[in-house]
Amino acid sequence: MMLPSDLIAAVYFQKDSPMKAVLCKHYGSPSDLVVEDVPSLKAGFEQVVIAVHACGVNFADTLIIQGKYQIKPAMPFSPGGEVSGIIKEVGAGVTRFKPGDRVIAVTTWGGFAEEAAADAARTIHLPEGMNFNTASALVLTYGTSHHALKDRAELKSGETLLVLGAAGGVGLAAIEVGKVIGARVIAAASSDEKLAFCSEHGANEVINYAREDLRGRIRELTGGRGVDVVYDPVGGDYSEPALRSMAWRGRFLVVGFAAGRIPNIPLNLPFIKGSSVVGVLWGAFTHLEPQRNEESLQELLTWVKQGKLKPYIAATYPLERAADALHNLMNRSVKGKIVLTTGR
Secondary structure, eight states, X not given: OOOHHHHHHHHHOSSOOOEEEEEBOSSSOGXXXXXXXXXXXXXXXXXXXXXXXXXXXXHHHHHHTTTOSSOOOOSSBOXXXXXXXXXXEEOTTOOSOOTTOEEEEEOSSOOSBSEEXXXXXXXXXXXXXXXXXXXXXXXXXXXXXXXIIIIISOOOTTOEEEEETTTSHHHHHHHHHHHHHTOEEEEEESSHHHHHHHXXXXXXXXXXXXXXXXXXXXXXXXXXXXXXXEEESOOGGGHHHHHXXXXXXXXXXXXXXXXXXXXXXXXXXXXXXXXXXXXXOHHHHHHHOHHHHHHXXXXXXHHHHTTSOOOOEEXXXXXXXHHHHHHHHHTTOOSSEEEEEOOO
């Protein structure tokens, strides 16, 4: 008698056939990506091959195809750093997974395809009842925010958290994670529409930094005390005024540079505030501290199951429309997360 997982494997994986993949053959814009048939993957040592059902779309994907990301895969490659799906094959040394298992995995690249290879150490079982789209929208944004706020900033209940770029994927995740921890959350974004969306996801107060003075509003909202933690995935013109608005012993989290410019920060600012500037490189964390990363993801999955976190998917696109998804993300017209689906 076949078990359910064996039946799934028999249906999906009867033979090794070509798969479709979104390929970056040279650095450029999303329009330069192509969709082609490529050979099916084989699992390497301590790897799994996943039949991808859904893949989260993230800002890092827009950077990696332009050659602006800190990691530069050999050409051609597929972008896509987080996937959900069903294990097709396990490599030597893998004992926790078998073909047919439903999983979530961090891949860094390679996810915009019908199959993706992932390290077993960066793969976890998908909880019963969670769908593939939700799972693929969870790992990177919520994983980054959980690592940033709980591990790197050690955010505490009752502290004040300022989230820049708050309507984006990692921004919304930071709002929700901050609220679960018990912080007072101030969301900053570039439009009233985006800020209304942030309020719906739990922000206590909001700042429109396109028309309001960021420092002045922070001073007003905190009674002149400043904020305990700044979550900054934006960079550009907003980092320095946010750092100047820190409370004593504040922690400034460097998460990314979506604005496109890496700011030059005067080092006297953390000196006079007694504050810390803390780097958050979640991808490296998943590689270098896999056990702690798994513990972090398991806590996030528990919070989702308890209804404390509700990943918001703004849109889903088929694999063939990956360029449209990336263009929309680069234009900052997206509130929440975009997911690519393979149609499995």
